Amino acid sequence: MADYLVTGGAGFIGSHLVAHLVDQGHTVRVLDNFSSGNRENLAEVAGSIELIEGDIRDAAQCMSACRDVEVVFHEAAIPSVPTSVDNPAASHDANINGTFNMLMAARDCKCRRLIYAASSSAYGDTPTSPKHEAIMPEPLSPYAVQKLAGEHYARAFYECFGLETLSVRYFNVFGQRQSPKSQYAAAIPAFVTGILAGEPPTVYGDGEQTRDFTFIDNVVHANVLAAEAEETHGECVNVACGEGISVNAVIARINELLGTDVQPEHVAPRQGDVRHSLADISLARKLIGFEPKVLFEDGLRRAIDYYASLVV
DSSP states (O other): OEEEEEETTTSHHHHHHHHHHHHTTOOEEEEEOOSSOOGGGGGGGGGGEEEEEOOTTOHHHHHHHHTTEEEEEEOOSOOOHHHHHHOHHHHHIIIIIHHHHHHHHHHHTTOSEEEEEEEGGGGTTOSOSSBOTTSOOOOOSHHHHHHHHHHHHHHHHHHHHOOEEEEEEEOSEEOTTOOSOSTTOOHHHHHHHHHHTTOOOEEESSSOOEEOOEEHHHHHHHHHHHHHSSOOOSEEEEESOSOOEEHHHHHHHHHHHHTOOOOOEEEOOOTTOOSBOOBOOHHHHHHHOOOOSSOHHHHHHHHHHHHHHTOO
16 A cells, blocks of 8 residues: 555656655655656665556556555656657657546546646746636647646546546746756756856747746645645646746856856747746645745755756
8 A cells, every 4th residue: 555656756856756755754656667767866765665667658557556546646747848849749648648547547546636747838828927727728839738638637537537636737847856968958957057067058039038937845845735635626726936037037146156157048949938937826825725935046046056066
């Protein structure tokens, strides 16, 4: 019997969630195929978890992973807008078919609840700001469409089968263990490691696009609150800080904190990227009692300290 299953538990977000749950004394099972997850992310808790090396695209493996589980945190995905543009079929298979498999398995194994990792990319470039959950989504990329489809599936599984679900829309999560190495690396790890190395960070477009950067501790906190809520009914809630900051301002602040002056290199905007993204988190406050624990400035300092510690 496992209190919790974390799919994608060896990934950036999943591994932080696993570590927190273990630290709180819970029994935790992890399902990961290690296509992007890292075994080192689980090294500190390896003796305290049950690890299944498997793939959410395999329905039988999803069933095995969900047996005797109370709550499923579905974090596994191919989490990249550019990857979904370059290879939409692969990302569709993981993000839609894989999510469907997990919902079926959670239903059939009589899990109490499934918490789904959704994405703010579903909003697209809707002009309303801050973004609230009642806005009509306008996804601009295959990834955004896929994550939105997962939300609808999660809601339908509550309405049709009584499986308690909640979708948490993440806004630009960053923090320790987020990889800076991929060509699709998230902004903050790429910026920090580049500036530490004296290399101009690459900025897509003019850099005046804004994001609601959300430190990893806030995402873990929101997931735990979602699992512990008295009841859920297929809702979707934003998880962020409610604080918008431009890409140019992020780079300027990194330079200030490091005492450097490494200027960015601007290239053409990427397909599927949105211009502005700022969250209204009032519904998350109401439904699960969420408040951000670490605001951007503190989170950025922690991230810089982490990446600086990796420099030999």
